[in-house]
């Protein structure tokens with residue numbers, strides 16, 4: 001399996017930030033892992049233009065479940081594809097929290113993304129209260145069952161486990177806690193999709209930095225990372241890419 005280093009720029013970056021992409025490509029023209037950046041929608045086309053013919057893939061951060069229509073402010077999977085995207089992040093906890101997205105909505109979006117030809121990067125993760133209550137596996141199991149489409153394959157689906165309390169906080173679960181959740185998710189995916197699920201990428205996300213990347217990438221069933229803050233700087237994201245490439 002080719003591992004995946006993915007960056008989520010969230011609501012950060014104007015055209016000036018594209019110099020970071022040039023620096024990343026200059027330093028890591030052909031890494032031994034996949035490299036994906038998901039900028040805000042205003043930069044999708046320009047980043048895709050820069051990435052054309054390189055090892056970098058470009059993704060969206062959300063899409064609507066419908067291909068077109070009266071949905072002011074929304075973007076469809078077809079539009080992301082048209083702008084040069086190959087992937088789309090769906091069901092990020094910030095969208096689940098800020099926009100009240102449910103598993104059913106994330107499922108519909110993931111179906112739309114796959115139908116359009118995009119890889120769906122479906123995000124799961126427990127809140128701190130849920131972890132403290134011992135509900136982590138129940139929560140991520142329910143999210144997995146509810147937001148991952150039938151017929152998903154290693155070529156159409158990536159899962160990102162992102163504990164909500166680890167996002168942007170500098171805190172991470174222990175390596176054993178990450179291992180427990182990833183092992184659980186692999187088991188659920190195999191139960192549902194059979195042996196091909198061994199090839200589905202399971203990313204860890206939440207305060208991944210150059211300093212902790214080696215340790216996290218050594219955890220079984222961690223097939224890459226979904227990186228927020230550290231993906232904004234070429235030096236940091238490049239270091240994470242390099243750590244994954246040698247893991």
Ligand SMILES: O=C(CO)COP(=O)(O)O
Nearest residue numbers: 008167168206207228229
């Ligand atoms: O939410 C994340 C990626 O989608 C993680 O963000 P941070 O890496 O900034 O914690």
